[in-house]
Amino acid sequence: MNKTLQVKVLIGQINNNYDFKANINRINISLQKYSSKDEIDILVFPEMALIGYYYPDKNAIKPFLEQYGKGPTYEFCKQIAQRLKCYVSCGYAEVDGDKLYNSAVVVNREGEAILNVRKKHLFETDKTWADEGQEFKCLELKTTKGQTIKFAFGICMDINPWEFKDNSKFELADFCLQNNVDGLIFMAAWNDHEPDNNDNNGILDYWLWRLKPIRDGKSNNYHKQFLFVCSDKVGKDEKTQYMGSSCLIKLNPAKLIQDLDKKQESYLICNVQL
Numbered sequence: 001m002n003k004t005l006q007v008k009v010l011i012g013q014i015n016n017n018y019d020f021k022a023n024i025n026r027i028n029i030s031l032q033k034y035s036s037k038d039e040i041d042i043l044v045f046p047e048m049a050l051i052g053y054y055y056p057d058k059n060a061i062k063p064f065l066e067q068y069g070k071g072p073t074y075e076f077c078k079q080i081a082q083r084l085k086c087y088v089s090c091g092y093a094e095v096d097g098d099k100l101y102n103s104a105v106v107v108n109r110e111g112e113a114i115l116n117v118r119k120k121h122l123f124e125t126d127k128t129w130a131d132e133g134q135e136f137k138c139l140e141l142k143t144t145k146g147q148t149i150k151f152a153f154g155i156c157m158d159i160n161p162w163e164f165k166d167n168s169k170f171e172l173a174d175f176c177l178q179n180n181v182d183g184l185i186f187m188a189a190w191n192d193h194e195p196d197n198n199d200n201n202g203i204l205d206y207w208l209w210r211l212k213p214i215r216d217g218k219s220n221n222y223h224k225q226f227l228f229v230c231s232d233k234v235g236k237d238e239k240t241q242y243m244g245s246s247c248l249i250k251l252n253p254a255k256l257i258q259d260l261d262k263k264q265e266s267y268l269i270c271n272v273q274l
Contacts, residue, residue: 005182005274007149009229010034010043010086013246015265016189016235018052020064024076030267031080039144040086040269044231046187046246047091047119047156048102050076053189054239058100058129065095068105069113078111085109087141089231091155091187093130094118102130104155104187106139115139119155121162121171125239136175149274151229152181156188159210173213177220182274183227184211190232190243192262200245200262208254215251225274226251234265248272 012030017023027050034040047053050073055061066073073092081088087108094103094116102122106115118133119126138152154172161169176184190203207230208215214226227250234244247259248270258270 005143005147005149006145006271007143007227007274008039008041008271009248009269010040011229011231011246011248011260011268012043012045012049013232013234013244013260013264013266013268014046014049016052016233016237016242018237020050020072023050031084034084034269036083036085038084038269040084041143041149042087042089042141042185043080043084044185044187044229045088045090046231046233047104047189048093049073049091049187049233051093052237053233053242054125054237055129061093061100061129064093065100066092067096068094068103068116074105074107074113077105077107081107081109082111089153089185089187099131100129101133102126102155103133104153106153115153117153117155119158121157121160123157126157136172138175138179138181149183150179150181151183151185152176152179153185154187156190159186159207170210170213173211176211176226177213177217177222180222180224182224183229186228186230188230188232188243190245192241192243195241195262198262200243200259203243203245204247204249204256204259208249208251211251215254217252224252227272227274234263250274
């Protein structure tokens with residue numbers, strides 16, 4: 001029988017805002033109530049967490065571009081990681097030579113950048129400035145209990161089929177199975193097409209459906225409970241209302257552990273057993 005895994009997750013559901021410094025100040029104030037004594041394993045922020053999401057062209061996003069492990073988003077994550085003694089995952093806009101990517105940096109407890117994740121499946125809003133990432137990625141993390149837990153990482157549209165071409169394809173879920181991960185860190189800026197409807201069951205059900213191969217895991221010789229960790233944006237910009245509904249869900253069997261609403265910037269912390 002597999003040994004029970006314990007992982008403590010903190011999720012930040014962040015308001016979509018283009019003021020980088022104001023976002024950092026606001027988030028730091030919200031995080032003051034947490035410390036290393038909370039024994040958090042990973043703090044997850046959304047896609048493009050500290051800047052807005054919509055940019056009409058490459059010139060518009062140019063002031064926010066960063067190199068992996070060198071820019072202000074990394075420095076922000078480094079300071080948090082060192083103070084809370086936890087891993088931090090955070091979306092940002094990356095420049096690498098003449099290529100631009102919708103990316104996420106993962107920082108370890110010592111504040112070192114250990115993984116760069118590039119969005120592989122681009123949404124229409126990304127295509128005005130970003131290049132496609134080439135591969136999904138996963139990473140083994142050490143918990144405060146000394147256990148090893150393996151997470152895959154996905155950014156928003158990554159959970160959908162490439163270019164929405166074929167709904168029978170589950171590329172990200174298949175990657176999770178192939179790499180025998182324990183869960184998925186999912187960072188999003190998901191569009192809310194029904195902003196007046198406060199019920200988020202529809203989107204939670206949709207995300208679960210897009211992970212169908214994992215829920216059918218026994219037929220694929222996959223026997224883990226699997227943890228879906230979602231950090232999504234709230235708020236709006238000139239084009240989009242964002243969904244919120246950040247959540248922790250076990251997949252096998254399906255069980256909603258905790259979620260946030262569709263409207264408010266807020267935080268979710270939970271110690272999960274798998």
